[in-house]
Amino acid sequence: MGFVSDTKMRVIAVLGLSFGLFLPALTSIASAQTCNLHLAKAEIRATAPNAPVTGGYLHIQNNSKKAQRLVSVQADFAQHTELHEMKHEEGIMKMAPLEKGIEIPAGATVQLKPGGLHIMFMKLTAQLKPTQMHKVKLVFDNCGEMRADFMVVTKPASGHSHKHNH
Amino acid sequence: MKKIVVIGVIFAAVLAGAYSLSEFIARQIYPQSASSQFQLGSPFSLVAHTGKTITEQAFEGTPSAVFFGFTHCPEVCPTTMNDLTLLRDRLRVAGGDLNIFFITVDPERDTVAALKDYIPYFGGGITGITGTPDAVHELARKWGVFWQKNNVTEQGYNIDHTATVFLLDKNGQFKGTIDFHESEEIAYKKLERLADLDKQS
Numbered sequence A: 001m002g003f004v005s006d007t008k009m010r011v012i013a014v015l016g017l018s019f020g021l022f023l024p025a026l027t028s029i030a031s032a033q034t035c036n037l038h039l040a041k042a043e044i045r046a047t048a049p050n051a052p053v054t055g056g057y058l059h060i061q062n063n064s065k066k067a068q069r070l071v072s073v074q075a076d077f078a079q080h081t082e083l084h085e086m087k088h089e090e091g092i093m094k095m096a097p098l099e100k101g102i103e104i105p106a107g108a109t110v111q112l113k114p115g116g117l118h119i120m121f122m123k124l125t126a127q128l129k130p131t132q133m134h135k136v137k138l139v140f141d142n143c144g145e146m147r148a149d150f151m152v153v154t155k156p157a158s159g160h161s162h163k164h165n166h
Numbered sequence B: 001m002k003k004i005v006v007i008g009v010i011f012a013a014v015l016a017g018a019y020s021l022s023e024f025i026a027r028q029i030y031p032q033s034a035s036s037q038f039q040l041g042s043p044f045s046l047v048a049h050t051g052k053t054i055t056e057q058a059f060e061g062t063p064s065a066v067f068f069g070f071t072h073c074p075e076v077c078p079t080t081m082n083d084l085t086l087l088r089d090r091l092r093v094a095g096g097d098l099n100i101f102f103i104t105v106d107p108e109r110d111t112v113a114a115l116k117d118y119i120p121y122f123g124g125g126i127t128g129i130t131g132t133p134d135a136v137h138e139l140a141r142k143w144g145v146f147w148q149k150n151n152v153t154e155q156g157y158n159i160d161h162t163a164t165v166f167l168l169d170k171n172g173q174f175k176g177t178i179d180f181h182e183s184e185e186i187a188y189k190k191l192e193r194l195a196d197l198d199k200q201s
Helices: A005-031 B002-029 B074-093 B112-123 B133-140 B184-194
Strands: A036-047 A053-062 A067-074 A078-089 A094-098 A102-104 A111-112 A119-122 A133-140 A144-153 B045-048 B054-055 B063-069 B099-104 B126-132 B145-155 B155-162 B164-166 B172-178
Touching: A036 A133, A053 A067, A053 A102, A053 A144, A067 A078, A094 B145, A102 A111, A102 B045, A111 A119, B045 B133, B063 B155, B074 B099, B074 B112, B074 B126, B074 B184, B099 B112, B099 B133, B112 B126, B164 B184, B172 B184
Parallel strands: A036 A144, B063 B099, B099 B126
Antiparallel strands: A036 A053, A053 A111, A053 A119, A067 A102, A067 A133, A078 A094, A078 A119, A094 B155, A133 A144, B045 B054, B045 B126, B063 B164, B145 B155, B164 B172
């Protein structure tokens, strides 16, 4: 290993520093312009008359190089919505609100499906009947708002997949 | 003579100590099963979603599937109700039958009026059960059902609860359970056995 001259060192340092400062700015602009989030299988569980709550499900595929976080959801038919995670432990069904939202890591697909992550639509203002379509607004921390058409179904797909995305 | 009495007392004390120790160890190793620890099928008097009084006699004559839930439950309750009615319909085609009961763990919000809207949505042959909070909770306790309010906010609350389906035979006797994650086929086999259909083939 030879010694690196002082000027060479300085050039490398300056270059490195400017790249270090410039690159994050560049990538954040790029991801803001093209979010590369793909939404699929958006479904809401049909409800009984005057039922106060229901669950919403979808697959969110993040094709970008940056993690995205679903932070909130809004729908015309619900006065309040939350993001929840359901856990089945020793025969007991437990539900926990996710105050930080749901993260979709870069390059990953997160499935909101029965028995796990879901959108909890609360204080419903209308009965949700099978085959109805409803527009739902999804808010992501970096991408901002996206709208998706959710179909009302009696039995949402449980998303039993043989692929395991971790 | 005195000596014999003293020895007898000591022996009895040792015996009692050994017995309670063995009981203690046995309890650690073999927790009591649901059927012996809890009083499933014990008498009660509550209100059905129709407004009529309902007692433990409702569990007699036809096998029963009993589920504890609440109407503010977004997923496991409607899913279980739908699954049970589909299984019941299959069972009827095969010559069996099943009564389905939905007992609320949320009697404060699940009034008779709320259940009247909710229960018929899942089809006929389902009975919703509510009552005063004390009476409903006493029944849940007897059945060994867990329930706990959580996520209490100004928007309301959720209830963590036992999602097991209890199976009673046509005499109202506890025979087993169906777990939330069990496959449809395993659940159906259990109901077939409950309806004595397995003995006919």
